[in-house]
Amino acid sequence: MDEKEELHLTSQELQVLSELDSRQFGFLKLRGSEHGRTRALILKAVKYLEGMLVQVKEEERACSPGDRRDICIDPKTYCKLGHFHLLLEDYAKAMSAYQKFYSLEPENWKDPLFLYGLGLCYYHYNAFDW
Template sequence: MKSCGVSLDAAAARSLRAAGDEEKKMAAGKANEVELDFLKLTAQERDSLVEMNSSLFGFQRLHEDGARTKALLLKAVSCYDSAILKSEGKVEPEMFCQLGHFNLLLEDYPKALSAYQRYYSLQSDYWKNAGFLYGLGLVYFHYNTFHWAIKAFQDGLYIDPSFSRATEIHMRLGLMFKGNTNYESSLKVCTIKGLIPISRLWLLLE
């Protein structure tokens, strides 16, 4: 039998190279798609989103005079969801944290919890992120899972005692301790932030 002039090893090598090139092209294509999703957000919108995090919860009236902010958040959620889907989960953990913040500000608690949980599972040092812990605590507070909310809030205060929403955290901790009939802890946590009159009122109402 005559030789074809090409060894099997050479043919296999070319095949592997071709497969590798194809994979690179596919990966590059997906990367480009992800970039295109983010390009839907203007530079100004991206700059605005940098400031959007859990600390703004309750301080923005999205249903009254914040229509523009709400539209931006909805657009950001859409872009992030699309980018995450196309990247097949190979994204930076911080992206899930931001997505959690956006959904929290939109009061979409199920999606906020889902995004925060993804961040928690991917980011080994999540406990260093006070904004994440505050957002997660707010979601747990909404669902009345006080045990987990208390832990998240306390962890957040431990890592960053001067957190911008420390007063809100102490207030919610006081409410949860009071709800659990732990009046001593409720009084103590309120005393720290000068909320004694409120805490005394709770005790009188019992």
């Protein structure tokens, strides 16, 4: 696929993606052949979301300081990205996305799906104190 070619997600794909979160970790085996289509869809969604975030950052840099406009990214975008990376077992990227989600709004610690995903990342890295 050409780098400049835009990715599009269909309404069916968006519906499937909306149902995926950290709760499927361990149950949805994306390395197996039976979930190959789901893995490909998640990879496509990750590429789409990361491309969108890069585009927003580039637009922010391109604006002159006087012409600065706030481009808001919904913090839940980072949480969803964290879920996708977690399901792909990319713990470093999942942790990064979850931390960005939390840093944008500290009240986000009340989101149970975020807490579960973040906890799984911490558990993976044996980063827990009792």
